[in-house]
Amino acid sequence: MANPLIAIVGRPNVGKSTLFNKIAGRKISITENRPGVTRDRLYADASWRGRNFTVVDTGGIELKSEDVMWKEILRQADTAIETAEVILLMLDGREELTASDYDVAEKLRRSKKPVILVINKVDNYSPDKLSEYYALGLGEPFAVSAEHSQGIGDVLDEALTYFGDGEEEDTESLKIAVVGKPNAGKSSLVNRLLGFERSIVTDIAGTTRDAIDTRFTLDGQKYTLIDTAGIRRKKNVSDDVEYYSVMRAFDAVRRADVCLLVVDSAEGLTEQDVKIIGYVHEQGKPSVIVMNKWDVIEKDSKTINKFEEKLHFDLKFMDYFKSVYISAKTGQRADKVLKIAREAFENTNRRITTGTLNDLMLDAVRTNEPPATGGRRLKIYYCSQPSVCPPTFVLFVNDEELMHFSYKRYLENVLRRSFDFSGTPIRIVCRKRSETEGGY
Template sequence: MFTIAIIGRPNVGKSTLFNRLVGKKLALVDDQPGVTRDRREGEAKLGDLTFTIIDTAGLEEGEALSLAGRMRAQTEAAITQADAIFFMIDARAGIMPDDRFFANLLRRADKPLILLANKAEGRGGGAGALEAFELGLGEPVPLSAEHGDGFAELYAAICEALPDLTAEEPEAAEAAEAKTFADDEDGSELDITKALRIAIIGRPNAGKSTLLNRILGEDRLLTGPEAGITRDAIGVDFTWGERKLKMFDTAGLRRRARVEDKLEKLAGADGLRAARFAEVVVLLIDATIPFEKQDLTLADLVAREGRALVIALNKWDLVEDRGTLLRELREEAARLLRQVSGVPVVPVSGVSGEGIAALMEAIFRVHETWNKRISTAKLNRWLASALETTPPPAVAGRRIKIRYITQLRARPPYFVVFGNQLDHLPESYKRFLMNGLRQTFDLPGVPIRLSTKTSENPYAERRSKRG
């Protein structure tokens, strides 16, 4: 499979084209320029072509250490990675000085280059597409990423630019079809051949991008002292040992009352979406100011969404008296986060790399717990013992009778209790059962679901007729 990077100045429609090709609204799109900052990869489909597409930040001039300069470095890394380049201009605006400057830059990259005149719908767009000939990059492909026009011409341009890579061998096609079929099979059992989806969330400036770069061993994501650099939830595929992983870096999440900027709202929603679709969520907390109210709110959100949770204490290299503080923070997590009792709390440093191996081990362990299934026989042996030592209370003089328990599904562990009068079972007794399940069957760090089902009384209808 080949790779194409979309390059261009800000606000020419790169993210709109990216979303159109991957078939999902993965990249944030807004009218204001500079929305995209990191490079984002996705699997694109165009006709019978399947390839990796990279969305990049708008090319801007700037000092190397400035935010614009660091964004440009990410774009240059995408150019190096790509087999071909989409150079996109805004056909309505016409050729701008920056377009000429960056066209010369891309010409030196010595990669197959396809010139795209986006927003070419209408009279103004058509004139701008003709103007693109001045760049000396060959015939422009007029298209509308927003409306889906011009994609047949785009397909032909890709095939012409990459003839060897677009002529797929029959064996490769069969392998891709087999992979698609395998990916469609779903089950709740642990499958280590599939990529484990992990989302890193936390407050702004907790160090999420720095930590992920350290895990990857490269400066894959844009970092810096400025708060709010990350906007999109960026998914990165890699392997750790023999495990395939897809880890998502997300925007910093503040309390909604404090969020006024439209882009921050979009970025926050994108981050929460990544957390909802992850299997394991790493809540990154600044160890120098731990367990703020927003940290607890995010942990509760993860539990309500039924995701496995790991708490990472970042900036551990700045902490003194580590042993005492770690013990206190683990006790605090146990007290404040009873809904995920036993959640792993791992000290890390995105700057020095300390604790990375322990963090990955905790992620794999909690994921295995999240997928855990317990046999009905073991559950009912435990239930009999629990009922004998602590029977449920009577309600209005009538005894609540619990008959048996079974696990309905995993991801997270979900149990159903059957019996009589269970509609009146107190919440305190349900918590007692869930705590017993967690302790007996070793289920730390994952939310537990418990529902009740009252057995129907076959004599109830007969009694009502007699009455």
């Protein structure tokens, strides 16, 4: 159900990030003429000839380096290779083939994945320039100049041939990723929601290795539940299999419409829980905090209120969250989870008309005028909402530097008090306009 994935790999400084940015249609990766700039995998959704796909940029591969950083970059690249439908191996056409190039080519052949050989920095193409690359045993090389956008279309045409007919994108199904630490009850919750045992449930942390997708329909609404591996602290990840499982869990967050963040109520919100929730927040995903194992908590009339106060204190950076207190084991309040997830999804798709937004911003500025900085005061000319998922608001101002984070937070609170954005982050972006236009 996810878009086909194209992974760009190769040695450092061959132009991978430049190609990634060209395919993505915007500058996402940092491009700099020194090795090691790209360390983590970066994703971007793109399309070519009407076909949607996702492209991933990876750090430069140094197979024989013992440096800790290069080993970590290699692990990230391995994950991209493992999950990709097509791999683009990129080489520098201005350099001679090296032993490392042959090693990388051999590594990719062992992956059994389709590999397209991309020779970059070939500004003046001639067949003779590419003849030596057939020795890598990866088929016909494609000459490109990523910097000048030459030859990229031919590479993408070739990549499309490996996607097959594909599965029609499931736009009706609400994709819900169930994430959290090991043994918090994620699989038990999935099984409870489905009404049958889809995932293996044990008390052993790490039972679920892969992100498991299950479709079902309830009350006429289509859902896809994505059960994921427990996400442990990085230093506690014991082997490569578990490492890949954790990476797949993060990938599940990226492609989900809503995330259920399952927390063990008996243990309480931990530092690792906060990190996982923070990742979901950074990805701009609507979320529901599911406090599981509520059946084992000794309760009185104030227990939930105390838990809620603690959650809001620990999650001050995203106090928009929705929460529900359940027992996946007994079924207590489990029937509310999907309803709340649906509400969060509706809120992240909420659009406000430009006229209503500007009336609201005008009242907000009149009620609390922006503070002056260095003798200059922020002026807001007008506001619009160009996108949803998450709701994004653009403020056209006289100088973006004059927007203090506290005033941006004030405006966010104004938006949240006026409209129901519970369960979803919102983004406020400032763009500079001429001071001659006047402001609120």
